[in-house]
Amino acid sequence: MRTATNRLVVDGPVAVLCGAVGAAVSLSAVAGASLPEWVALVAILVGLTACLGVRRVWPTAAFVVGSALMLVLVALPNVGDQGIPPILLPFSLIHPVLLHAVVAHTERSALPVACGLLGAAIAVVRGVIGFPVDPLGTAGVLAAAAFGSVLAAWALGRYSRISVAYVRSLEERAAQAELLREQQVREAIAAERRLIAREIHDVAAHSLAVVLAQADTARLVFDRDRDKAREMIGTAVEVGRQAMGELRSMLGVLRTGDETAPAGQDLAELVETFRRAGADVELVDEGEPQEIDTAQRHAVYRIVQESVTNALKHVGPDVRCRIVLDWTRERLTVTVADDGPGTSADLTAAGGFGIVGMAERMRQIGGDFEVRSAPGAGTEVRAGFGLLEVPR
Known part of the structure; x- marks a missing residue:
């Protein structure tokens, strides 16, 4: 319980800061959006920020909720005067962080990575649809970014999990050595x-x-x-x-x-x-x-x-x-x-x-x-x- 509280105390302010930065960067890019679109985008941003704050305490729940919010972003039409697909807004980068957390802090990795790759494919398709001009170039850039972020999140999460397991094994060995002594x-x-x-x-x-x-x-x-x-x-x-x-x-x-x-x-x-x-x-x-x-x-x-x-x-x-x-x-x-x-x-x-x-x-x-x-x-x-x- 104390560990979970400590994690919330540390991750909460960091998540709020990231949400504020995401709002400043993302919402300024959708100037001219209608009121319902603004409300939807703000709600999704708040939800992703909350998931970011609790990702180490409830990693699976945070990843599931974050993935559902990302699907809502995919379903939204292009917003703003420039007609930007919502899935391409900068605060969507929170999702790879949630994937990293679920891989690093749970025994589940295959299913979250598969969901991440599927979501990356959906994001690429949605981006190409949103930008019909030069679809091949757009698809290449979006695919590199989307699939690269998923694979990077999986690799870093896996490394973190192995590192934590190694440290725990050393601690257990030290405790066993102390008992033996x-x-x-x-x-x-x-x-x-x-x-x-x-x-x-x-x-x-x-x-x-x-x-x-x-x-x-x-x-x-x-x-x-x-x-x-x-x-x-x-x-x-x-x-x-x-x-x-x-x-x-x-x-x-x-x-x-x-x-x-x-x-x-x-x-x-x-x-x-x-x-x-x-x-x-x-x-x-x-x-x-x-x-x-x-x-x-x-x-x-x-x-x-x-x-x-x-x-x-x-x-x-x-x-x-x-x-x-x-x-x-x-x-x-x-x-x-x-x-x-x-x-x-x-x-x-x-x-x-x-x-x-x-x-x-x-x-x-x-x-x-x-x-x-x-x-x-x-x-x-x-x-x-x-x-x-x-x-x-």
Whole structure:
């Protein structure tokens, strides 16, 4: 509605100005016309001016009414002292503008153009009849003007319509791109939240397992060996402080989207932390170690951390774990096996958030992950990834 109003506000004054100019030029050429002829010509001029003013709001209606008024002009006899056919008066040029509007602003083009060409032919015939002297010359000039104006109106209208459609397509693409960008932002935020939750789970679960194991053992040996108890409590405090520092570092890193391994820590330090908690953890390298990128190194660290932490939680501080890094030129396989009682449940399908997180880490770097467990045979976590296929 607002667009239609704006168009009327713009086109209305322009149409009035064109009507005034048309009246000044056209009506002066028919001096000496009778009163009925003047009334008819003024009425047609006013009607064409009104159609010109509303051509972009109601293009079809304006074209139909304008065409009917042009037929009335054809039907009128020659007017004025010079006997000019009314169809040849200058204000009849309003009709090609109406044709341009209907082609530019509607899906209809064939029928209006056909009507325009038919009207041009009628105007040529009427002009030749009105000027019987030199009919061939008159017909040639009138045909060039009439048919040329129709074809020009159609071409310009078609061009305008294609241009408007192109601009609209660009606007739609821009809107779709904006929606896609917003969707990607929402997905990125959701992914970052999942990553933060997984990281916090890994750090908190590992640290709390070690702290609880140390505190529980210290409580048991406090009366018999206070020095040993103090050492265990000190280890628990140290692990807690390390966990706090790691959480601060990890949250700061996640804000920049750079997923790196905890600063100043490697697998050897991690294993030593577990040993101080009382667990019997063995780290073995098989094959020749190779350089791996940050994401792979981080995944290995978290898988070892989570696997041993699960063993400490579910088996106890006396658990024995064997960590094997099997290196080949094309692949690294990480195996963490414990000597716990095991279970017949499918841990991969029914595991907690930690197992889901480990599987997700391996998926992100193009690797595979599985958990095997059987009653009396302990639990084994196995993860592997290609060294050449993983993006650098």
